[in-house]
Amino acid sequence: MSSNSKSVAASHPDVVRGGNSYxxxxxxxxxxxxxxxxxxxxxxxxPSLDVRLLDDEEALGKLEAVRNEVTFxxxxxxxxxxxxxxxxxxxxxxxxxxxxxxxxxxxSAIIDLTxxxxxEPDAVVRSPWIERQLGKSLVPELQPGPAVVxxxxxxxxxxxxxxxxxxxxxxxxxATVFEPASEHGQKGMDELHEQTVNLLSFQQLPKNVFxxxxxxxxxxxxxxRSVPALATVQARxxxxxxxxxxxxxxxxxxxxxxAPIFHGHAFAIYLELGQMADIENISRALEGEHVNLTHGAExxxxxxxxxxxxxIQVSIAPDANQPNGLWLWAASDNLRIAAATAVECAExxxxxxxxxxxx
Numbered sequence: 001m002s003s004n005s006k007s008v009a010a011s012h013p014d015v016v017r018g019g020n021s022y023x024x025x026x027x028x029x030x031x032x033x034x035x036x037x038x039x040x041x042x043x044x045x046x047p048s049l050d051v052r053l054l055d056d057e058e059a060l061g062k063l064e065a066v067r068n069e070v071t072f073x074x075x076x077x078x079x080x081x082x083x084x085x086x087x088x089x090x091x092x093x094x095x096x097x098x099x100x101x102x103x104x105x106x107x108s109a110i111i112d113l114t115x116x117x118x119x120e121p122d123a124v125v126r127s128p129w130i131e132r133q134l135g136k137s138l139v140p141e142l143q144p145g146p147a148v149v150x151x152x153x154x155x156x157x158x159x160x161x162x163x164x165x166x167x168x169x170x171x172x173x174x175a176t177v178f179e180p181a182s183e184h185g186q187k188g189m190d191e192l193h194e195q196t197v198n199l200l201s202f203q204q205l206p207k208n209v210f211x212x213x214x215x216x217x218x219x220x221x222x223x224x225r226s227v228p229a230l231a232t233v234q235a236r237x238x239x240x241x242x243x244x245x246x247x248x249x250x251x252x253x254x255x256x257x258x259a260p261i262f263h264g265h266a267f268a269i270y271l272e273l274g275q276m277a278d279i280e281n282i283s284r285a286l287e288g289e290h291v292n293l294t295h296g297a298e299x300x301x302x303x304x305x306x307x308x309x310x311x312i313q314v315s316i317a318p319d320a321n322q323p324n325g326l327w328l329w330a331a332s333d334n335l336r337i338a339a340a341t342a343v344e345c346a347e348x349x350x351x352x353x354x355x356x357x358x359x
Contacts, residue, residue: 016154022350025084025108027099028091029053029073032185035112036339037088044343054080055091071302080170081106089114100146108148109349111342115236117146124148125243127155128344129290133162134248138348147345150301151233152337153177153265154240156312159290160269160328161249167285169274171324173252177237178218178259178266179230180303183334184209189262196260210258219258230256263335264303269328270319277326286314301331309333311342 024041028034034055041048053073074080076099081087087103089096093116100110110117117123122145128149131138150158157175164170181188188209191355195205195215205213211223222230234256242251252269259266287293292311294300301313312332319325 022085023050023052023083023086024048024346025052025054025081025091025103027054027076027087027095027103028114030055031090031184032182032189032335033090035087035336036335037090037113037342040336040339040343041050042349046145046343046347052080052084055195059171061295074254078097078102078106081108084108086111086349088342088346091117099115104146109144109346110343111149111349112146113338113342114254115148115151118148118177118236118239120146122146125140125150125240126345127158127244127341128242128348129155130158130162133159139270144349147342147349148337149341149345151264152245152341153179153237153241154244155265155337155341156265156267156330156332157237157252157254157269158241158245158249159312160286160314161252161271162245163285163288163291164271164282165249166274167278167281168278169276170250170271172272173250174270175252176268177253178257178261178268179233180261180263180305180334182212182263183233192260192262214258217260217262223348229256230359253317261303265311265332265334266301266303267328267330267332269330271326271328272322273324273326276323279316279318279326282326283316286316291338301329303331306331306333308334312337 009217026034026037029038039049040053053071053075056076076095081103084103084106085108088111089100090113093114096112096114096116098110104110112123112141118125121184124145125148161170161173165306181192191206191209192214195213198205199215205215207223209226212219212228221232234254234295238251238254283293290311294313294315299305301315306313312330314328314330316326319327
């Protein structure tokens, strides 16, 4: 995976390299997303002079490795944002809303992985993958608004539909997205594990995160006490999809299902085309940067095979009853795609930062 990320980074001239050095802060460094951001920064050789790890009280004092160096997680405070060029918010939406203005006031560019800032007036929901696919060029801003990382499921759907649509019109798209527990962070992973163990030992189920049984089960809605509701997440996926794609691709009908899996999104996507499905031609259009088209049973897309990979794993099959229809079965690492999006946002925003010196 690391070699893939490095080769992708090297293939884009807009990626910052060389003599520029930046100071970075990761708020939520102890979370799954925060750790993934640190890994991607390392994989892509992001030119950082200092990476400051910040989190809440539960994670304080924990040791984390950054660029083969061990460092402590520190508490979040306005002083910690001084002289930071980029701040990644990867904790909770509440933490982001509480601290992002202090980071911006200190002169830091903001990258939000929590979607807390998606409705701020100057915020932009971004996916550099989709921007490149659409041929968009980023207009440099001296004081850019927060970059909100597009939901990883929205990124996958957008990239696949845009590529299919390059070679054939898409009349209708229907997608079922299978949501993993890791989208709720470590607490979601722990609750799925505890529910699984407790069910096998006939014990009461913990329901603090999902407020419903998710172990050995699939649900299209959470319990009433769960926040955010699954319907809220589903609406966010569609909203982010439309923000990054605009009018360039069909808007899919979407159903989000909580699956009893710990990590990785899975997608069942039906496309009704404007003409007979040319599987060979569509396969060529799909495959390329960030998409790995699989052909055999051994390498078929699964959330297990996708773990740790930046590429989206995809297989394609014609519909048995509709000559104009086809099915895509896809899997992707939700945390890796979110972290890669965040780091690539920082790379493209780095053009507006001071060059060869620290702010």
